[in-house]
Amino acid sequence: MPLPRALPLVSVLLALSAPASARAADAVEAWTLTQTALRANAAGIALPQTVAGLSLAKSGEASNGGKGIDNYAQYLSEDGTIQATLYVYLPSYADAALAAYMTDKAVIERFGAKTRRTSYASVAAGGHPGTAIRAVYDDAADGALSTAAAFVHADRWVVKMRVTGPAERRKDVLAGLDGMIASLAFDDPETLHAAAPAKINPCPAPDSRDARLTDAAPAGAEGSGIIAIPRDGQGSLCLRGTIETAEGRYEMLQQAGVEGGAIIVPTDDMGGLIAFDPAADGTGYRLSMHALGRTDLYGVYDRVPSTRQIAAIIDGKDPQTAQAQATTAYAANGDVTVSVVRGTPR
16 A cells, blocks of 8 residues: 655645635644633643734644644734744654654755755754754745744654745744744643754665565554654664655665664655664564554565665555554554554465
């Protein structure tokens, strides 16, 4: 089956022009409005309704309606020329550094190769040092726009903020983003993760032979969301290879200097991910696919698959991964449901 995916957040931003009435039910489930603030209920994260010259225009769920795992709030300047969006979402593999890394690629793709990233650093979120990644882009859309983003990992949730406006309003764009970052409030600040931009260098050349999917049933399906790689930029990664697919190019990443460790292939800027994690008994690598609120587990390969095989998996053309052997679903309220399919055909 094709890799579970959702629209990139850059694309979602462009689609949030539906009438507020069409999203009213979602807004009730996802958010609570106080007299001065907007609060993401399940995540316990709030932002003022007015911040740095931007005012709340609408809020709701970007996808997965009614589940409360993919929430957005849109803010506008008084003249409507500066647009900002706050996303609070629940990926099964939460990593602020990967969210920033994949958004960086999406921004360049969306706004063109002339777009320049002029700042990329760790900053304070809501007064808590080193817990947000801040990125600034200039000369977007052939010089017409400035855009900036920030990323936070709190408990199981990822927070993403995007602010975009005309190039001549760059100062206001940055003031808007910085105001949003500074004004974030967390029910439990202890759940914030230290976050820094990902550090990625080339890996030594890997073995490129094809792998074989064994008949081993997945062990420990309830732990399928745990991958042994440092997250949020707290360890160095290296680029193992590039995957060419019908959808585009993807990169195989692993922890630098760790032979035989886990391999991840990020597929979008919403936590979409393929992972090959060393099996607990040392017999090979188990395949898992991660998306919003969900992890699918597919069994064990005798080695890390080749780039050709991974491309087939992403394109949905690999018959060996037609049906997941186990699925773990993560709910906004913290519930975890594991479903195991026995006797999956090969």
